[in-house]
Amino acid sequence: MKTFAAAFLSLAFLAALPGAATAAADSTPSKATRTPAKTATAPARKVRSVVLRKAAAPVIPAVPTFGQVAGLHQVDDPLALKSSVAYVLDQDTNEVLFSKNPQAVLPIASITKLMTALVVVEAGLSLDEKITVTDDDIDTEKFTRSRLAVGTTLTRGEMLHLALMASENRAAHALGRNYPGGLEAFVDAMNAKAQTLGMSDTHYVEPTGLSSRNQSSAADLAKLVNVTSQVPLLRDLSTSREARVALGKRLVQFRSTNGLLSNPLWDIGLQKTGFINEAGKCLVMQASMAGRKLIMVFLDSSGKASRIADAERMRKWLATVPDAGQAATASTKL
Template sequence: MWKLASVASRRRWRRPSPRCGRKSRPSATRPRSRVPEMHRPGRRNVLLGALAWAAGIPSLARASSPGGGIEPPILSARHAFIGNLNDTLLAVHADVAVPIASVSKLITALVVLGADLPLDEKIRITEDDARLSQHTRSSLPLASVWRRDELLEWLLVASDNRAAAALARSYPGDWPEFQRAMRMLITQMQLFSFDFGDASGLSSINRANARDLGVLLVLLSQNPWFQHFARKPTVGAKMNVNRYAHDHSVALLAGKTGFTSEAGYCLAQAEAFGDQVFALVVLHARDRQARARDMDALRRYTRLTLGLGN
């Protein structure tokens, strides 16, 4: 299903502006969302280019880069990582695979986009979707109908678990084939710490280490879809669950929060710092406030290490 493109397609990062498509016809019962207009070949090529980039680079640096005498931050999170495809600035138990909760939804979205399925296809929310999402709170009522691209928006902006279940169920071959596609994708991207028990991250089987999440985030930072979803402040009446989506001083390029009792509070994101992109990962923080403090500390440490000031 997935084929690696030539490594020669690797490009230096630049920050494109996602284009928005035509407005959907208004509905009497619910507002339609705006999603980026991406032709299928271009959409697929961006993903294949990311895979080629991953294939051409063996791994992230295993030893932390010197911080120029800057004291590393003291974190409450059990696992943390700062790095890109060339450098590691900080690694705290970054090679231990742990539950990642809704951060899993990044791979769910990548599988859907990479399968080249019609984004305007209508998908009905079913009782199976509610059951598979463990009847967690959702903005998608039973029997409501949504386009696939709208479900992607609910997935990544509002972290809706029914959206994850519906996207996996509507994949050709249902969940077994979707799970197979997830595992095939992470194998091709050499993200060997990943595993999946569902599409939403509610399952404690959904695991990865902080270093592999860093690789994933840096690769996704090139993709206009993930840039769009990371920065979008709302979907429907729901706020983006990542507070950095609402901070215009942050050059956010991709990201996802997560929480379950097994995973604790998680946040993985990629940002531009000057002309470089770095992934910042916090896993298993004790509460939402601790996660926010830890991410602020990682961002500050990155800026100081790169000589960009506070």
């Protein structure tokens, strides 16, 4: 029996060997013995998943404004304004109702375009004359974009409208370039007009405001707003909320850069916004409020909507404080 059992086990062991050999051959076949996939299924190959993560963008520190460098934002004021410079003047009495850092001379960005518009209008140039945007009008200072492509032709009046309402830089530059004597003569006329108005802290180097060398003070800008607000055309164009302009075969809609024009609580007679990194957010306005005609100047405001918020704080404050000018002065020495 032992012999029979041993023989039986040996036969069973030998019968199992071919199957074991075949399985080994299917899993790791050599070039000579590789068989078609019909006879056996190869085990699934394990695939490693690699997740490619986007490299983190480098953190680029914000360029400080001239006001921040000078420490103007450290000055406290009764309204906790985000603007480092604020100035409110009664247009009829010349009474200063609010003043914060009035002595500061800072970049004024596109507030420049108010002087650009004033010089164009006072020159008596035809508003119907056609002006064409050229390569010379491309911004090489800040490399900003424009919806006015090179070759665009509009009337001087349309260029003036877009410069004041939508703060179109190419429009403003084209206006200066097409002044009698060219751009250099136009900038000279801007500075001469500033001196005539008694704007002793003001200097211009170009007509758009893209250069940080266009600088002024709050009191000077109040003088400019006072004069420009008395020109009906500039009042109308600067407070226009939107306009459709034919650019080639397309009608392109332009909108004002000042959201307060849509606010029924405001009665704005003239306005202009401005922004470049060195100047921060800027805003000047002539507005009627509580039976008064007021001139407001906000410069170097920090934050996307802070200049509008500052104007709202000022409006509410002026409505609740009878004698606003008594304790509304804050300043620091530069």
